[in-house]
Amino acid sequence: MAYLALYRTWRPGTFNEVVGQEQTVTALKNAVRQGKTTHAYLFAGPRGTGKTSMAKILAKGVNCSDLREGEPCNACISCADINNGSFMDVVEIDAASNRGIDEIRDLREKIRIAPAQGKTKVYIIDEVHMLTTEAFNALLKTLEDPPRGVIFILATTESHKIPATIMSRCQIYSFRKLSRQEISKRLQEIAVQSDIELEEEANALIAHRADGGMRDALSILDQIHSYKGSPIRRQDVMDVLGIIDSLFVADLVDKLLNREIGAIITMMDQVLTQGKEIGILARESAYYLRDLLMLKLVGPDQVISGTTGNDRNRLQEQAKRLSQDQILQALKILMDVGEKIRFAESQRFLLEMAFMEVARVWSPRQPREEGISKSQAETPPDRKKPAPTRTGKDAQPTPEQNQWWGKVLARVKEIKIPTHALLSQGQFIGLKDRDLYIGYKKGYRFHKEKMEEKANKELVIQVIEEILGKKVEINFIFLDQDQYNDIIVQKAIELFGADMVEVRD
Ligand SMILES: Nc1ncnc2c1ncn2[C@@H]1O[C@H](COP(=O)(O)OP(=O)(O)O)[C@@H](O)[C@H]1O
Ligand SMILES: [Mg+2]
Ligand SMILES: [Zn+2]
Structure with a gap:
């Protein structure tokens, strides 16, 4: 059997299986149960948060012959066909691929024809903001005079690009990024059912890196699993994603705080001999500083990196030694250099300079003389x-x-x-x-x-x-x-x- 990516295998099949997006789930489930769905929906939100999945669940819901409390049964012919993509009355259009002109034109003609197979025709238009003006106009005409028995579900990651005329004809649902806890929990469930042993720390790191997108989290898990097999440990995640251990970065920050310049240079040597890229060190350091800043600003709950236990204490110690301003300055220095580094030949040198600058900014008493000598x-x-x-x-x-x-x-x-x-x-x-x-x-x-x-x-x-x-x-x-x-x-x-x-x- 062909290998099916985890994120496809684990597409939520019912409203209840969707993680997060509670209000949308409740509203749509009720609408399906009461037979009160409307003719146009707009699902807006970041990628990998469940828009397409929810659209398919809704499509099943309005066609299922054995609804259960607003949930599709996933067993009847309609459900089964929609699940495997062979249901004629659910049409998916990807506006990103050819900007949709032909399809929308086509759609205006076909739309008058009654559903072939099921009760309701569902058009799912993905990345709808990519449609050309012409296609938008055609779509608008259709939405202004919606035929019976047709539902449009528009999905977009960039709702600000959608004309107000279209927006005003849709029921709008906002999808949000998923929390790290939500992602971790789902990852764990999927790992267990897929016979993958996923260490807690590894899981936390994946959830952190997925940045609110469930698809990315599953893709990362997939990638690591196919490369490494089971069990998956924190180190495997770091290897595959090219992450530098946050403990290493924590050490580096200590050295910066103590102005141990020689040690910093040695640590950079280590990174290079491990075959890691300088750009990654810059990125990881910036991430770490972001954590420091968050810790300072809003307290320990918001710290986003995969740090736990001891790392946490260490982070807290470091945060105490720095002012908000000092962290901000350092963050700015590292983000600037991160930008430059990508195009530079002397990457290592640039990052070294940046670290020197951070050490200077962090020195407890920055001598006033330096200011003079520098400007001069x-x-x-x-x-x-x-x-x-x-x-x-x-x-x-x-x-x-x-x-x-x-x-x-x-x-x-x-x-x-x-x-x-x-x-x-x-x-x-x-x-x-x-x-x-x-x-x-x-x-x-x-x-x-x-x-x-x-x-x-x-x-x-x-x-x-x-x-x-x-x-x-x-x-x-x-x-x-x-x-x-x-x-x-x-x-x-x-x-x-x-x-x-x-x-x-
Ligand atoms: N809210 C969610 N709950 C559970 N799984 C999700 C969720 N969002 C995304 N996924 C996972 O990511 C995959 C892609 O999600 P999808 O619905 O296509 O996202 P979007 O359309 O928002 O980019 C799904 O097959 C599923 O495995
Ligand atoms: Mg999608
Ligand atoms: Zn069904």
Whole structure:
């Protein structure tokens, strides 16, 4: 026997089998029982929430010869034929496939012919928002003058695209996304009846990922089952969906909170050696941050990831250490990078930068100096007078040097934005003979090390040669606190003028 996908095998066959959508179920069941169905329905809601299933149940209901309390019997000839798709008086039209012009035209002619087989003709028009204007007009005419014994059921995921003229002629039912509990329960039932052993944690993760769609949940279960067989554990779900364990992400968040940059880099190595994609790490981290935010905003019940027990406590601990604003900022950083990453070559680098940025945003006391040095780094320094300062290695930038350094930065930015981002976090200390010095603050180890990589370093050397006409050696050094403070004071003087800057020891 041909393999039938789980979601088809488990299409609800009666109103009572439909999960959720209680009001719709009650209303339609009553209408069928009392023989008071109307001639046009619109089912609107997200995909995989039961619209087509409900349409078929309704079609059976109005044709069944052995109704039971408004439920189709699923045994009479009508029910059986509708279930296997051979019932002539139930016509399914998929507006998405050919935009429905021919069918609707056809339909206007055929509609006057009395039902061949059953009592009521049912036209189910799926994705009805895809109809052309022409087809909509034809449909409207039909709805304005509905023949007896015909029911239209229109289904759509995008009800805002349906003309008001059509809407006003239909009884409208909204389908909602299913809750994780609803999905989990159904998954469990189906797993048991299909002889699939589905671990609770695995189930929770599938339900989470299905995002309210029962069809997606069943498709995921199917996919994992055909790949892995039974039993299905949490890890299997993660493998098949390419999910990175939320425990791993939790660790990563701890490292970010503690600003353990080296450890973060190592963790990224791990992800890559496991053959997972950088984009997935970005996505999973964003998911996790979303959970953190939800926890902060609305409390533990709304946390959506597959986290349970210990993970939960950990999430709570982390949430305590961060403000809402900090989480939001981090989320924004990761979502931005998630967008960029898809088209970028240097994916890993971009994500590393994003994590560095998150670590910075999360640092308990973000030093005010960094703000100054950063904004200043964007614009080429243009100093009137060299400020009194003590810089490393006997080098000290002259005004001319600062001027061409500004050009270097601008040129690097033109060629390669990521390199510029790294370079501009460092301070140009000066050029002595052939040695050029760029200083990084201690917390900027990552930037320094990245700049020391050949590709970045060579690029800068090349640009300097282009601008200065001579080849230099570049030395990336760490600034000690004094040097750093001097530079900051100097920057502050440039920004605000010497009078405004008070130097405290
Ligand atoms: N509310 C629901 N209750 C039970 N199963 C559902 C429900 N919604 C969807 N499903 C499952 O998903 C499959 C596809 O559902 P369908 O009714 O075609 O969704 P829609 O038309 O809203 O996209 C069904 O065969 C069934 O297995
Ligand atoms: Mg459908
Ligand atoms: Zn029946």
